[in-house]
Amino acid sequence: MRSLSSLVGGAAVILLAAGLYVGLVASPPDAFQGDYVRIMYVHVPSAFVAYLAVGTVFVASILYLWRGREVYDHVAHSAGELAALFTALALAGGMIWGKPVWGTWWTWDARLVTTAILFLIFAGYLLVRELAEDRRRGARLAAVIGIIGALDVPIIHYSVVWFRTLHQPASIVRGDIKMAPPMVTALMINLLAFALLYLYLLLQRVRLERLEAAGAAAGAES
Amino acid sequence: MSAWRRTVALARKDLLLEWRGRETITAMAVLALLVVLLLGFVLGAEPPRAPAILWVALALAAMLGVARPTQAEVEQQALETLLLYPGSREHLYWGKWAALTVLLTVLLALLLVTLGVLFNVDLWAKLPALFGVGVLGIAGLSAVGTLFAALVIHVRGRELLMPLLLLPVALPVVLGGVRLTEAVLTDAPGGGLWFGMLAVFDILFLLVAPILYEVVMEEA
Numbered sequence: 001m002r003s004l005s006s007l008v009g010g011a012a013v014i015l016l017a018a019g020l021y022v023g024l025v026a027s028p029p030d031a032f033q034g035d036y037v038r039i040m041y042v043h044v045p046s047a048f049v050a051y052l053a054v055g056t057v058f059v060a061s062i063l064y065l066w067r068g069r070e071v072y073d074h075v076a077h078s079a080g081e082l083a084a085l086f087t088a089l090a091l092a093g094g095m096i097w098g099k100p101v102w103g104t105w106w107t108w109d110a111r112l113v114t115t116a117i118l119f120l121i122f123a124g125y126l127l128v129r130e131l132a133e134d135r136r137r138g139a140r141l142a143a144v145i146g147i148i149g150a151l152d153v154p155i156i157h158y159s160v161v162w163f164r165t166l167h168q169p170a171s172i173v174r175g176d177i178k179m180a181p182p183m184v185t186a187l188m189i190n191l192l193a194f195a196l197l198y199l200y201l202l203l204q205r206v207r208l209e210r211l212e213a214a215g216a217a218a219g220a221e222s
Numbered sequence: 223m224s225a226w227r228r229t230v231a232l233a234r235k236d237l238l239l240e241w242r243g244r245e246t247i248t249a250m251a252v253l254a255l256l257v258v259l260l261l262g263f264v265l266g267a268e269p270p271r272a273p274a275i276l277w278v279a280l281a282l283a284a285m286l287g288v289a290r291p292t293q294a295e296v297e298q299q300a301l302e303t304l305l306l307y308p309g310s311r312e313h314l315y316w317g318k319w320a321a322l323t324v325l326l327t328v329l330l331a332l333l334l335v336t337l338g339v340l341f342n343v344d345l346w347a348k349l350p351a352l353f354g355v356g357v358l359g360i361a362g363l364s365a366v367g368t369l370f371a372a373l374v375i376h377v378r379g380r381e382l383l384m385p386l387l388l389l390p391v392a393l394p395v396v397l398g399g400v401r402l403t404e405a406v407l408t409d410a411p412g413g414g415l416w417f418g419m420l421a422v423f424d425i426l427f428l429l430v431a432p433i434l435y436e437v438v439m440e441e442a
Contacts, residue, residue: 065437120390127386131378141373144434145387148366151430152391155423159394162415163401 005203012200015193022189027182036100041186043093045194046086047115051153052198053083054118057125058150061143070213071206073139076146078205080125082198087119110161117156121149135216225313232304232317236291237324246290250329254283258336272341273403276333277396280356281363284326284392285385288367289374291321296375305439315368315435319428322364322371323357330356343407351406358420359399365427366391372438394423 023041030037056079064072094112095105106112125145132138240246257279265271295301304314334352338345345352370387374380398420405413 065434117390117393120386124383124387124390127383128373128377131383133376133378137376140437140440141376144369144373144437147430147434148369148391148427151426152394155394155419155426156390159397159419162419163397 005200005207008196008203009200012193012196015189015196019186019190019193022182023186027186028180030183033101036097037183038186039093039097041190043090043097044187045190046093047090047111048191049194049198050083050086050090050115050118052195053079053086054122054150054153056202057083057122057146061146061150064139065143065147071210073143074206074209074213075202076143077129077139078202078209080122080129080142080146081205082201084119084122084126086198087115087122091115091119108164110157110164113160114153114157117160118149118153121145121152125149135213225310228309228313229316229320232314233320233324236318236321239294240291240321240325246287247325247328249290250283250287250325251332253286254279254329254333255336257282258333258340262340267341269341269343269407270404272337272343272345273400273407275341276337276403277359277399279333280326280330280360280399281389281392281396283329284363284367285388287325287329288322288364288388289371289381289384291318291325292368292371292375293381301375311436311439312432314439315372315432318371319364319368322368323360326360326364327357330360345407348406352403355399355402355406355420358402358417358424359395362395362420362424362427363392365424365431369427369431369435369438372435376438394419398423 019041023038027038029035057076060072060076060079063069064076091112094115098107099105125142128145129138129142132141258275261275261278262271265275292301295304305311330353334345334349334356337343367388370384370391374383374387377383398416402413402416402420404410405416
């Protein structure tokens, strides 16, 4: 477990460095966005990892309620924290990119709103866990919210998309953006790097969670 | 006792308690009226705004009342007794869900009349359709609300957490309700899509929530 984690961590560091190099140096600035396009190499992977984390919470929560094994709860809790972290990062990155390119920090774009709502759901997820009567109860209640929240994501997404687009034309019309090969490379490397980073953080957090649980159990005995 | 009779008995008990005290409905109705007055005054009471204000008022008032029936049970220490009855706890969920749906439907009726009068919306001819749209949304809202009401019992702060948990999850109900109400009022196309979305929301959570209710209600 330790060696797997180190392996994943090492690979993530190498790929992040490569992604940084390709994204900042080797890839050209965008014809329309200029250098701002480089923010995308961080923003898109953050959003991708956020959804990956939500999926992890969903699967781990179901497995925990079904099988009742502690390790599934540790995974769900760790992924829940990462979901909150990466939705926040995706929102921040998107806003920083939106200011120069769209001319505004925030638009009522469907993806922005969905991500913001997702962040709030996982804030609630973590709060319930912290405020529950005891550890086990918190784990089970959080699993319920994780399942409901993840099931709701597609419905929230489509309701927000339709709410805007069927009523008024979208404020930003994005055509088919053809990406130059170096840009695609930069994005792909960063997507992979972030996925590995996510896996590494998840493994580390699960390990910490297990130690915490063992510590709590030891404390209860003495 | 059959499953159906159990559910009806539970819903009847909750509604009878509410009828004797009328605490929840009063609080919800007053809040909803305040929201309507406030938004109507601040934004302007043009008829096209009515659907949005209807659903915002309904959702905010629901936040206040959703946890109430379950909370009252805890305060009277009657929940343990209810849980001691043999048999599946799913009926407990369905009973609470039915009571909450009836309660919110009463609120909906009050709100429709208020908006028709205050916003000068010509809704009287379309009242059955508007009512149907409202109940469709309310069914989904109660489906998640009943589950979360049982969930917050075991969390410090209890009702304080309800808006944070329920509002983001119930967002599609509010959005769908607004657009579907607009479609009914203006005879605009596009209502079918929203009807489908609300139906999917209702069915999904009415299937999932009773299962998760057992998880929430079990003794730790």
